[in-house]
Amino acid sequence: MTKKTVLVTGGNSGIGFATARLFHERGYNVTISGRDRERIEQAAGALSVNPFIADMGSPEDLKNLASSFRETGLDVLVNNAAIAQFIPLAACTPQDYDSFFNINLRGPLLLIQEMLPALEKKRGCIINVSSIIVNNGLPNAALYAASKGGVDAFSKSLALELAPKGIRVNVVAPGATETPILDKLGLTADQLAAVKRQQEAMIPLQRFARPEEIAQVIVAQAEASYVTGAVWNVDGGVNAT
Template sequence: MKKTALITGGNSGIGYATATLLKKKGYSVVISGRHRDRVKRAAAEIGVEYILADMAKLDDIKRLSLPFQDEGLDVLINNAAIAKFIPLSRLSPSDYSFFFNTNIRGPLELIREVLPALEKRQGRITNISSIAVNRGLLNGSLYAATKGALEATTRSLALELAPKKIRVNAVAPGAIDTPLAAKTGRSKEELARRRTMLEQIIPLQRYGRAEEVAQVVWAQLEATYVTGSVWLVDGGANIL
């Protein structure tokens, strides 16, 4: 039976690269996204199926899980996330709701909804975190908080789901060259300055590529004696 994978936020960046790689590995892949034109176009480019879904909306999450309930699900990649850098003084109640609903409640609810499908295939879950959890990020306290919660959830779920033979891990990218950077609220000039600065600090002296993160996701999925782990993909930034 062909293996199946569901990748949230699969229309660009790390999600797109991971969907492309899993398709090449022979998986039947479904990607999700909250913008119809973008996710439809990405699905056509990769040659996979898509489902329109906003991870901040519970009804969308339930609908997203439905196609897998009968046959089962081998892989869930929780990749969709909101990343904006807002000073603490400017955070609003709606910011808190949007970040937490999308970045932590959404993944948890999706795991709960697809859990019966994952049990049928002894599936694997990979949550996409961030190096910001342990490195700190200027004006990124809320984003880092949600990713920290996702890592904590990963470890606890690894214990909870181990008896069901479901492995739960996370991958924490550092500076990766993806379209996400343009959505953070920073100007092009600020992004360029930050990139120049980071490339001087990162031991490998460059930004990573989405395809390189996808390769680590794949390796983690194939590592059958690994659960509850967070793998860094940051060019060595963690050792500074």
């Protein structure tokens, strides 16, 4: 039997890396994409999966990435790559707007657009990784939150648009998760420790998620054949508070 194919964007780190590993363990033919050749090739080697270099901010890279699946088709697209940074709105530059919206919102949408023929071929599914920040605000994160809110919104519309083609579209929305993204937020060590304490105090399960716990839900969503247009929160109970 031919293996199912999956593409995980931002697969060299954190949730993407854990997701690629779990799909690989489940017998999928896995490709991870990322913007940095060295990081992506190192991760692909460690996982024994296929690497592809593509920056989510580059329409040309996304076209090339999708072209590589034109012949084989694609069973599962995991739009996981994103940037996150704490910036007070007063300090946000037009470049910040472009970065957040081009990488976190336009990138996933363009990739889906380019990937449609490959997804149609397999009646595949799309999993967009959003965040619980869409429903639970956080100071200094307006651009990130807006970009993720857009992901939730387009996913529901696309679920309806693509259902007649047999393509499912869903969202996994993690809460606070222990990944390298925390070191990229632009916070000092003390600020980061304070944010972590504050976040943990609000989580009913009293701890951050491990990337593997988000990966479990992404793989489950890929295999949940009657679920489309859904947003699954994976947040240790935050949305129940």
